[in-house]
Amino acid sequence: MTKKILILLFILIPIKANALIEVDITRGNLNPLPLAVSPLSIDEESRKGFEKILKKENIGSEISNIVENNLRTSGLFNPLDKKAFLQAPDIANLKPRFEDWNLIKAQALITGKVNYIDDKLRVEFRLWDVLAAKEMMALAFTTVPNNWRRVGHIISDKVYERLTGEKGYFDTRIIYVSEEGPKTQRIKKLAIMDQDGANNKFLTLGNELVLTPRFNPASQMVTYLSYFKNMPRVYLLDIETGTQEVVGDFPGMTFAPRFSPDGKKIIMSFAKDGKSDIYTMDLENRIVEKITNHPSIDTSPSYSPDGKYITFNSDRSGYQQIYVMKNDGSDVKRISFGNGLYGTPVWSPRGDLIAFTKLHKGKFYIGVMRTDGSGERLLTENYYQEAPSWSPNGRVLIFYRETKTNSKGEGFSAKLWSIDLTGYNERQIKTPTDASDPSWSSLLSN
Amino acid sequence: MKLNKIFKNTLLVLAACLVLSACATKKEVATDVQGQMQGDVYTGTDTVEYLADGVPDRVFFATNESILTTASRETLRAQAAWLRKNPNINVVLEGHADERGTREYNLALGERRANAAKDYLMTYGISSDRITVLSYGKERPVDSGSNPLAWSKNRRSVTVKAN
Numbered sequence: 001m002t003k004k005i006l007i008l009l010f011i012l013i014p015i016k017a018n019a020l021i022e023v024d025i026t027r028g029n030l031n032p033l034p035l036a037v038s039p040l041s042i043d044e045e046s047r048k049g050f051e052k053i054l055k056k057e058n059i060g061s062e063i064s065n066i067v068e069n070n071l072r073t074s075g076l077f078n079p080l081d082k083k084a085f086l087q088a089p090d091i092a093n094l095k096p097r098f099e100d101w102n103l104i105k106a107q108a109l110i111t112g113k114v115n116y117i118d119d120k121l122r123v124e125f126r127l128w129d130v131l132a133a134k135e136m137m138a139l140a141f142t143t144v145p146n147n148w149r150r151v152g153h154i155i156s157d158k159v160y161e162r163l164t165g166e167k168g169y170f171d172t173r174i175i176y177v178s179e180e181g182p183k184t185q186r187i188k189k190l191a192i193m194d195q196d197g198a199n200n201k202f203l204t205l206g207n208e209l210v211l212t213p214r215f216n217p218a219s220q221m222v223t224y225l226s227y228f229k230n231m232p233r234v235y236l237l238d239i240e241t242g243t244q245e246v247v248g249d250f251p252g253m254t255f256a257p258r259f260s261p262d263g264k265k266i267i268m269s270f271a272k273d274g275k276s277d278i279y280t281m282d283l284e285n286r287i288v289e290k291i292t293n294h295p296s297i298d299t300s301p302s303y304s305p306d307g308k309y310i311t312f313n314s315d316r317s318g319y320q321q322i323y324v325m326k327n328d329g330s331d332v333k334r335i336s337f338g339n340g341l342y343g344t345p346v347w348s349p350r351g352d353l354i355a356f357t358k359l360h361k362g363k364f365y366i367g368v369m370r371t372d373g374s375g376e377r378l379l380t381e382n383y384y385q386e387a388p389s390w391s392p393n394g395r396v397l398i399f400y401r402e403t404k405t406n407s408k409g410e411g412f413s414a415k416l417w418s419i420d421l422t423g424y425n426e427r428q429i430k431t432p433t434d435a436s437d438p439s440w441s442s443l444l445s446n
Numbered sequence: 447m448k449l450n451k452i453f454k455n456t457l458l459v460l461a462a463c464l465v466l467s468a469c470a471t472k473k474e475v476a477t478d479v480q481g482q483m484q485g486d487v488y489t490g491t492d493t494v495e496y497l498a499d500g501v502p503d504r505v506f507f508a509t510n511e512s513i514l515t516t517a518s519r520e521t522l523r524a525q526a527a528w529l530r531k532n533p534n535i536n537v538v539l540e541g542h543a544d545e546r547g548t549r550e551y552n553l554a555l556g557e558r559r560a561n562a563a564k565d566y567l568m569t570y571g572i573s574s575d576r577i578t579v580l581s582y583g584k585e586r587p588v589d590s591g592s593n594p595l596a597w598s599k600n601r602r603s604v605t606v607k608a609n
């Protein structure tokens with residue numbers, strides 16, 4: 001699939017090195033940058049061509065809507081109302097009248113053009129600095145028409161990167177567990193969707209319980225826990241082919257799987273005789289290594305992005321706390337020392353932070369701390385929430401939240417939420433069913 | 447530990463209600479909860495099923511614990527006696543946790559609870575070949591409530607006939 005959706009990318013004009021507008025994403029985004037996303041212009045012939053194939057009346061507007069929505073939900077940008085735009089899309093793309101855009105307080109402007117050429121979708125777009133009256137970036141893509149949503153996401157990523165100095169996270173997918181039915185007998189299925197909730201697809205039928213899917217950061221493979229034949233085991237799923245296989249041959253329950261950063265190993269827990277220890281399995285030579293050896297529960301392992309360290313949670317101190325060790329299991333150090341219980345540590349793709357779930361005085365928190373345990377910061381508090389997963393640029397966390405039931409045990413729900421590392425911009429991610437255990441993919445294209 | 451505290455606080459509030467006769471409706475709840483839990487371990491019989499006459503199918507645990515209570519040991523001894531009398535029956539011990547913990551830790555905790563029950567059955571002469579352990583973590587609660595009593599019913603190991 002990745003191969004099929006290869007997108008050709010041309011740089012139209014060399015990007016000027018001197019930064020013009022800049023958005024600081026390290027602080028709370030209290031003043032999102034006002035910008036205008038002009039609908040991509042389209043000639044009548046191209047419009048008809050795409051309408052026939054894609055059943056979309058105006059694909060130019062559709063793509064610009066994706067860009068606008070992405071930039072808005074990032075919380076860093078404030079896309080202005082299109083009704084206020086004075087200049088027509090086609091003219092704006094040739095040469096914006098900066099006074100007009102300045103008048104509506106846009107600081108940046110995105111324009112572009114869509115063409116239907118040889119059964120292909122060709123999109124060019126430009127990013128303009130309105131105040132400096134300069135072009136900041138111009139790019140063009142050619143791809144199959146069905147990729148139109150991805151084109152919108154790639155444009156969003158390019159704009160984000162140009163304006164913030166960091167890679168975006170829009171051309172990505174989320175794998176999660178879809179939930180339906182009563183709380184005592186939930187039906188759970190693996191599901192996958194684009195980061196913005198589009199293209200939702202179920203990957204399993206719900207015949208067996210499935211939990212904790214996680215992406216391989218290096219490819220579109222997934223590892224997860226399935227109760228197939230009532231045996232809880234770690235599985236590997238190739239999303240492209242649908243092939244599934246059991247990971248390793250363990251005489252008991254394997255769970256809490258994750259990939260190593262290079263995608264070559266799976267790290268997981270194996271439970272036996274009341275103890276859970278952490279193991280790795282090399283996917284090429286199938287060699288299994290025992291990493292921890294302790295009578296306690298050691299689980300939820302996650303590698304550092306360089307693969308040299310592993311963070312996990314253990315109750316060896318008596319209660320669930322977060323630890324860091326070298327990748328061979330040596331040099332185990334406890335890093336969480338605050339009040340309460342700590343679980344689900346996940347190493348940031350940037351390497352500097354570990355996200356976690358904390359339970360304290362009957363409330364659940366999603367938080368981050370430095371890898372030595374210092375600088376603990378709680379981002380959000382709720383009745384129940386857990387399992388943070390990082391956006392590939394390490395700026396946003398996605399997690400799930402469950403509601404408290406009423407006195408009759410009714411009113412249960414599970415939903416996906418995201419929050420910026422700054423603690424701002426908390427939002428629910430809409431899913432067709434209830435949802436839990438989200439995992440964010442890496443960027444599909446770069 | 448924390449739930450214990452919450453539970454005690456609830457009791458305090460309820461106890462206060464009992465003093466103030468105005469809370470007459472809450473009186474029932476207080477005695478009800480009190481009668482069904484000891485510490486925060488469930489001692490009621492609402493959810494219990496029977497493998498045979500006088501052989502309850504499940505044992506209950508305190509929050510974050512896998513220690514067998516006196517009542518649990520009594521239940522397991524009855525199960526062991528029943529299993530000895532029925533040598534052709536094999537069992538699955540299904541370990542469960544309440545909803546107040548992270549999913550993965552709870553899977554491990556359920557396994558640890560079921561193993562505590564398994565170890566006890568083994569000391570009473572049941573071969574490990576006849577026992578399979580299966581953890582559901584917090585995935586299969588019997589009570590969908592979000593309160594200490596519901597959670598206490600869900601922290602359990604259930605002995606299920608495998609054949």
